[in-house]
Amino acid sequence: MAVDRIENPFRSTRASSDRHAVPPAPLPLRGMTGHEEEIVERYRALPNTATLCNELVARCAVAPGADFTEALSRVRGLTVVERDLALLAVRRLSLGDRVAMEVECPACRARSAADFRLSDLPLPTVAPPSEVRASLTDASVAVMRLPTAGDQEDLLDAGLQTDAERRTFLLARALVRLGDREGPFAVDAVRALGVADRKAMEAALEAALPDLDLGMEAACAQCEHRFTATFDVAAFFLPR
Ligand SMILES: [Zn+2]
Known part of the structure:
Protein backbone atom coordinates (compact mmCIF):
# COMPACT_ATOMS: atom_id res chain seq x y z
CA MET A 1 0.00 0.00 0.00
CA ALA A 127 10.95 27.54 32.49
CA PRO A 128 8.57 25.49 34.64
CA PRO A 129 7.65 27.36 37.84
CA SER A 130 8.54 25.64 41.13
CA GLU A 131 5.22 26.67 42.66
CA VAL A 132 1.69 27.14 41.29
CA ARG A 133 -1.11 28.91 43.19
CA ALA A 134 -4.89 28.72 42.85
CA SER A 135 -7.47 30.81 44.70
CA LEU A 136 -10.28 28.73 46.18
CA THR A 137 -13.94 29.56 46.79
CA ASP A 138 -13.42 30.17 50.53
CA ALA A 139 -10.71 32.75 49.65
CA SER A 140 -7.91 30.43 50.79
CA VAL A 141 -5.05 29.48 48.46
CA ALA A 142 -3.92 26.08 47.18
CA VAL A 143 -0.15 25.82 46.57
CA MET A 144 0.96 23.11 44.14
CA ARG A 145 4.01 21.84 42.29
CA LEU A 146 3.93 20.66 38.69
CA PRO A 147 3.44 16.92 38.05
CA THR A 148 6.73 15.05 37.69
CA ALA A 149 7.90 12.24 35.41
CA GLY A 150 7.55 9.96 38.47
CA ASP A 151 3.93 11.06 39.02
CA GLN A 152 3.22 10.28 35.36
CA GLU A 153 4.71 6.79 35.68
CA ASP A 154 2.81 6.07 38.92
CA LEU A 155 -0.42 7.43 37.42
CA LEU A 156 -0.21 4.98 34.50
CA ASP A 157 0.61 2.15 36.92
CA ALA A 158 -2.43 2.98 39.05
CA GLY A 159 -4.74 1.74 36.26
CA LEU A 160 -7.49 4.30 36.95
CA GLN A 161 -10.69 4.07 34.93
CA THR A 162 -11.77 7.67 34.41
CA ASP A 163 -10.25 11.11 33.78
CA ALA A 164 -11.81 12.37 37.03
CA GLU A 165 -9.93 9.67 38.98
CA ARG A 166 -6.73 10.57 37.16
CA ARG A 167 -7.25 14.26 38.01
CA THR A 168 -7.78 13.33 41.67
CA PHE A 169 -4.57 11.29 41.66
CA LEU A 170 -2.47 14.06 40.10
CA LEU A 171 -3.98 16.84 42.24
CA ALA A 172 -3.16 14.83 45.38
CA ARG A 173 0.44 14.50 44.19
CA ALA A 174 0.70 18.14 43.17
CA LEU A 175 -0.88 19.71 46.25
CA VAL A 176 1.71 21.11 48.65
CA ARG A 177 -0.45 23.33 50.87
CA LEU A 178 -4.19 23.89 51.17
CA GLY A 179 -5.03 27.05 53.11
CA ASP A 180 -3.11 26.52 56.36
CA ARG A 181 -2.89 22.73 55.99
CA GLU A 182 0.47 21.33 54.88
CA GLY A 183 0.77 18.32 52.57
CA PRO A 184 1.22 15.55 51.69
CA PHE A 185 -2.48 15.04 51.00
CA ALA A 186 -4.26 11.71 50.65
CA VAL A 187 -6.26 11.01 47.51
CA ASP A 188 -9.45 11.07 49.63
CA ALA A 189 -8.76 14.61 50.82
CA VAL A 190 -8.57 15.83 47.22
CA ARG A 191 -11.63 13.79 46.26
CA ALA A 192 -13.57 15.61 49.01
CA LEU A 193 -12.84 19.05 47.52
CA GLY A 194 -15.63 20.94 45.72
CA VAL A 195 -15.60 20.75 41.94
CA ALA A 196 -15.12 24.52 41.58
CA ASP A 197 -11.97 24.34 43.71
CA ARG A 198 -10.69 21.30 41.80
CA LYS A 199 -11.37 23.13 38.54
CA ALA A 200 -9.45 26.18 39.75
CA MET A 201 -6.47 24.01 40.73
CA GLU A 202 -6.49 22.14 37.41
CA ALA A 203 -6.67 25.41 35.47
CA ALA A 204 -3.72 26.85 37.42
CA LEU A 205 -1.61 23.75 36.71
CA GLU A 206 -2.61 23.72 33.05
CA ALA A 207 -1.69 27.40 32.65
CA ALA A 208 1.72 26.79 34.24
CA LEU A 209 2.65 23.77 32.10
CA PRO A 210 5.15 24.56 29.36
CA ASP A 211 4.01 23.66 25.87
ZN1 LIG B 1 -8.08 8.05 6.76
Missing part, protein backbone atom coordinates in the same frame (compact mmCIF):
# COMPACT_ATOMS: atom_id res chain seq x y z
CA ALA A 2 1.21 3.47 -0.79
CA VAL A 3 2.20 5.49 2.23
CA ASP A 4 1.14 9.11 2.29
CA ARG A 5 3.22 11.82 3.80
CA ILE A 6 2.48 14.22 6.65
CA GLU A 7 4.84 17.09 7.29
CA ASN A 8 5.43 18.60 10.74
CA PRO A 9 2.90 16.49 12.59
CA PHE A 10 3.62 17.77 16.08
CA ARG A 11 0.92 20.00 17.28
CA SER A 12 1.49 23.45 18.61
CA THR A 13 -1.65 24.44 20.46
CA ARG A 14 -0.46 27.29 22.61
CA ALA A 15 1.31 30.42 21.49
CA SER A 16 4.61 31.01 23.20
CA SER A 17 5.08 34.70 23.72
CA ASP A 18 6.46 36.69 26.63
CA ARG A 19 8.22 33.81 28.34
CA HIS A 20 11.81 32.99 29.10
CA ALA A 21 13.87 30.05 27.90
CA VAL A 22 13.70 26.54 29.31
CA PRO A 23 17.05 25.57 30.82
CA PRO A 24 19.11 23.02 28.84
CA ALA A 25 18.82 19.29 29.64
CA PRO A 26 18.96 19.06 33.45
CA LEU A 27 21.52 16.26 33.43
CA PRO A 28 24.37 15.30 31.09
CA LEU A 29 23.27 12.72 28.54
CA ARG A 30 24.86 10.40 25.98
CA GLY A 31 23.50 8.64 22.90
CA MET A 32 21.89 5.20 23.14
CA THR A 33 23.92 1.98 22.96
CA GLY A 34 22.84 -1.65 22.56
CA HIS A 35 21.93 -1.62 26.28
CA GLU A 36 19.18 0.92 25.66
CA GLU A 37 18.15 -0.59 22.33
CA GLU A 38 17.43 -3.85 24.17
CA ILE A 39 15.46 -2.01 26.86
CA VAL A 40 13.30 -0.21 24.30
CA GLU A 41 12.47 -3.52 22.62
CA ARG A 42 11.83 -5.25 25.93
CA TYR A 43 9.48 -2.50 27.16
CA ARG A 44 7.73 -1.66 23.91
CA ALA A 45 4.78 -3.95 24.62
CA LEU A 46 4.20 -2.47 28.09
CA PRO A 47 1.25 -0.08 28.39
CA ASN A 48 3.23 2.26 30.68
CA THR A 49 5.40 4.26 28.26
CA ALA A 50 6.46 6.58 31.09
CA THR A 51 8.41 3.71 32.69
CA LEU A 52 10.41 3.30 29.50
CA CYS A 53 10.91 7.05 28.98
CA ASN A 54 12.16 7.55 32.54
CA GLU A 55 14.49 4.56 32.47
CA LEU A 56 15.85 5.46 29.03
CA VAL A 57 16.83 8.96 30.17
CA ALA A 58 18.30 7.63 33.44
CA ARG A 59 20.39 5.00 31.61
CA CYS A 60 21.69 7.61 29.15
CA ALA A 61 22.77 9.77 32.10
CA VAL A 62 25.32 7.14 33.24
CA ALA A 63 27.91 4.97 31.47
CA PRO A 64 26.52 2.11 29.34
CA GLY A 65 25.44 -0.76 31.60
CA ALA A 66 26.24 1.17 34.82
CA ASP A 67 23.94 1.35 37.85
CA PHE A 68 21.32 4.00 37.08
CA THR A 69 19.31 3.86 40.33
CA GLU A 70 20.31 7.33 41.46
CA ALA A 71 19.87 8.83 37.98
CA LEU A 72 16.38 7.30 37.82
CA SER A 73 15.34 8.99 41.03
CA ARG A 74 16.58 12.33 39.63
CA VAL A 75 14.69 11.76 36.37
CA ARG A 76 11.48 10.91 38.28
CA GLY A 77 11.84 14.25 40.06
CA LEU A 78 11.92 16.22 36.79
CA THR A 79 8.77 17.82 35.50
CA VAL A 80 7.25 15.87 32.62
CA VAL A 81 8.31 18.51 30.11
CA GLU A 82 11.91 18.47 31.36
CA ARG A 83 11.95 14.68 31.00
CA ASP A 84 10.54 14.99 27.47
CA LEU A 85 13.21 17.53 26.55
CA ALA A 86 15.83 15.07 27.83
CA LEU A 87 14.26 12.33 25.65
CA LEU A 88 14.51 14.57 22.60
CA ALA A 89 18.17 15.22 23.45
CA VAL A 90 18.83 11.45 23.69
CA ARG A 91 17.10 10.87 20.35
CA ARG A 92 19.11 13.61 18.65
CA LEU A 93 22.40 12.36 20.15
CA SER A 94 21.62 8.80 19.06
CA LEU A 95 20.05 9.08 15.63
CA GLY A 96 20.23 12.69 14.54
CA ASP A 97 17.62 15.32 13.85
CA ARG A 98 15.41 13.68 11.21
CA VAL A 99 12.53 11.47 12.30
CA ALA A 100 10.54 9.27 9.93
CA MET A 101 7.54 7.50 11.47
CA GLU A 102 4.33 5.93 10.25
CA VAL A 103 0.92 6.71 11.71
CA GLU A 104 -2.34 4.87 11.08
CA CYS A 105 -5.59 6.72 10.39
CA PRO A 106 -8.19 5.51 12.93
CA ALA A 107 -11.02 6.06 10.41
CA CYS A 108 -9.78 4.30 7.26
CA ARG A 109 -6.64 2.50 8.52
CA ALA A 110 -4.48 4.07 5.81
CA ARG A 111 -0.88 4.47 6.90
CA SER A 112 0.86 7.79 6.48
CA ALA A 113 4.52 8.64 6.79
CA ALA A 114 5.15 11.36 9.33
CA ASP A 115 8.45 12.96 8.43
CA PHE A 116 9.95 15.87 10.32
CA ARG A 117 13.00 17.37 11.98
CA LEU A 118 13.37 17.62 15.76
CA SER A 119 14.80 21.10 15.29
CA ASP A 120 11.43 22.14 13.78
CA LEU A 121 9.53 21.18 16.93
CA PRO A 122 7.92 24.06 18.77
CA LEU A 123 9.87 23.66 22.00
CA PRO A 124 8.62 25.33 25.16
CA THR A 125 10.02 28.74 25.87
CA VAL A 126 9.03 28.82 29.50
CA LEU A 212 5.67 20.45 24.72
CA ASP A 213 3.13 18.01 23.42
CA LEU A 214 4.49 14.93 21.72
CA GLY A 215 1.07 13.89 20.48
CA MET A 216 0.88 14.21 16.72
CA GLU A 217 -1.88 16.23 15.11
CA ALA A 218 -2.37 14.58 11.73
CA ALA A 219 -4.79 14.78 8.80
CA CYS A 220 -5.21 11.57 6.81
CA ALA A 221 -4.15 12.06 3.20
CA GLN A 222 -6.65 9.38 2.10
CA CYS A 223 -9.88 10.40 3.84
CA GLU A 224 -8.94 13.79 5.37
CA HIS A 225 -9.93 12.55 8.85
CA ARG A 226 -8.16 14.64 11.50
CA PHE A 227 -6.75 12.74 14.46
CA THR A 228 -4.15 12.81 17.19
CA ALA A 229 -1.64 10.02 16.76
CA THR A 230 -0.14 8.59 19.93
CA PHE A 231 3.53 9.25 20.38
CA ASP A 232 5.17 5.90 19.63
CA VAL A 233 8.26 5.79 21.82
CA ALA A 234 9.58 2.57 20.35
CA ALA A 235 9.25 3.78 16.76
CA PHE A 236 10.86 7.06 17.76
CA PHE A 237 13.93 5.36 19.27
CA LEU A 238 14.10 2.28 17.06
CA PRO A 239 13.42 3.45 13.52
CA ARG A 240 13.20 0.73 10.92
